[in-house]
Amino acid sequence: MRRALCLALVALLALNATAQHEPDTQSLPGSRTIMDAHNCYPYYEWWHDRIDRALSAGTPLAIEQDLYWYTDTKTGNSWSIVAHGVPISGREPTMEHYFFDRVRPIVERALKEGNQGDWPLITLNLDFKTEEPAHLKAVWALLTKYQDWLTTAPKTSDADKVQPLAVRPILVLTGESDGQQNVFFNDVPVGNQLLVFGAVHTNTKDPMAPPEVLEPSAASNYRRWWNNPWGVVEKGGQQHAGEWTPASDERLRLLVRHAHSLGLWIRFYTLDGASDKEESCNGWFRTYNFGSLGATQLRWRAAQKAGVDFIASDQYELLGSFLRSLADSASIVDVEFFSQSCQQCSLELHGANSTKRKGIRTGQYACHADEQKATLGLLSEVRHCDWIPTIGALEWVTVAIAI
Numbered sequence: 001m002r003r004a005l006c007l008a009l010v011a012l013l014a015l016n017a018t019a020q021h022e023p024d025t026q027s028l029p030g031s032r033t034i035m036d037a038h039n040c041y042p043y044y045e046w047w048h049d050r051i052d053r054a055l056s057a058g059t060p061l062a063i064e065q066d067l068y069w070y071t072d073t074k075t076g077n078s079w080s081i082v083a084h085g086v087p088i089s090g091r092e093p094t095m096e097h098y099f100f101d102r103v104r105p106i107v108e109r110a111l112k113e114g115n116q117g118d119w120p121l122i123t124l125n126l127d128f129k130t131e132e133p134a135h136l137k138a139v140w141a142l143l144t145k146y147q148d149w150l151t152t153a154p155k156t157s158d159a160d161k162v163q164p165l166a167v168r169p170i171l172v173l174t175g176e177s178d179g180q181q182n183v184f185f186n187d188v189p190v191g192n193q194l195l196v197f198g199a200v201h202t203n204t205k206d207p208m209a210p211p212e213v214l215e216p217s218a219a220s221n222y223r224r225w226w227n228n229p230w231g232v233v234e235k236g237g238q239q240h241a242g243e244w245t246p247a248s249d250e251r252l253r254l255l256v257r258h259a260h261s262l263g264l265w266i267r268f269y270t271l272d273g274a275s276d277k278e279e280s281c282n283g284w285f286r287t288y289n290f291g292s293l294g295a296t297q298l299r300w301r302a303a304q305k306a307g308v309d310f311i312a313s314d315q316y317e318l319l320g321s322f323l324r325s326l327a328d329s330a331s332i333v334d335v336e337f338f339s340q341s342c343q344q345c346s347l348e349l350h351g352a353n354s355t356k357r358k359g360i361r362t363g364q365y366a367c368h369a370d371e372q373k374a375t376l377g378l379l380s381e382v383r384h385c386d387w388i389p390t391i392g393a394l395e396w397v398t399v400a401i402a403i
Contacts, residue, residue: 026120034062069134107149155188211254219263
């Protein structure tokens with residue numbers, strides 16, 4: 001009887017583990033935390049390597065592109081360029097050249113190999129610095145050209161009903177302006193595909209207002225994410241942040257839980273920890289700097305633990321490596337004997353650092369005389385059990401029997 005129950009629970013665990021690797025799972029709010037490469041484009045002909053730096057951090061990741069509508073005063077011709085703002089020379093790269101050409105090998109390989117459970121590989125975050133209708137339409141035309149690469153959703157007659165995503169290697173997000181919605185949603189005929197998804201409007205009068213005041217709106221078919229400065233977590237933002245406190249941690253968690261309850265991805269910008277020299281040499285903004293890498297890493301860790309979807313930073317490589325280290329440590333199961341009753345269990349565990357021994361331990365569980373429980377990490381096989389696990393997957397499932 002116990003063996004049958006154990007095998008049933010293992011089957012349930014395997015089913016949950018499989019669900020985490022379904023093609024669209026990684027697109028769900030709260031399913032993963034990824035590095036968002038802030039201002040990932042050249043400034044004034046400097047720092048052309050930013051996109052290479054971002055991609056070197058590995059996928060999945062997000063890449064922000066600021067877009068500006070440039071008009072040549074001599075010819076009168078206009079086009080979209082990747083730039084933060086004036087001064088503009090006209091020699092700035094286009095998004096097609098700087099972004100789409102650069103990621104082509106990654107996307108084409110991904111399409112050939114199929115979704116390995118990590119799509120979208122790249123989230124393209126559009127920050128429009130100018131919103132001329134011609135500019136927005138030109139970007140829509142560019143996205144249409146690369147539609148086969150993009151995550152889409154069908155437009156229906158019900159704008160409020162969130163339609164399922166057809167997940168592909170790239171997901172495109174954009175801002176909250178109504179002008180962008182006009183072109184990217186309102187002008188799209190019913191039955192056609194949405195290629196880009198907007199942010200919800202945010203009430204910014206009081207950054208420290210309760211989460212439901214800051215953001216009262218649930219996700220719609222077009223508006224699917226919530227973009228926030230760090231000042232909604234710690235009053236005054238990076239420049240006025242002191243010690244990381246339990247109160248700030250709880251504030252962060254409340255914001256994230258609220259976003260996910262509304263069906264929204266949530267992004268925070270921009271979490272840097274650099275010296276004055278590093279800022280100057282790299283063209284990073286001082287207003288985003290916590291003053292030290294240690295202070296910033298505390299907040300990176302807190303954001304990851306809270307389930308933030310996108311953490312924006314200028315320190316692409318450091319943040320990418322930091323998040324990978326957290327993911328790796330979470331998959332390591334330290335196995336040791338815990339009690340005579342638990343010693344009867346032989347299991348095989350697989351993680352970044354695989355371990356195989358008898359016994360169980362992932363940090364918290366109990367073996368009692370009348371009830372046996374265990375919290376499992378990554379479990380692939382159980383040969384004999386006299387305990388009943390609390391199964392960890394997307395949600396916690398508690399199962400226990402008296403013995």
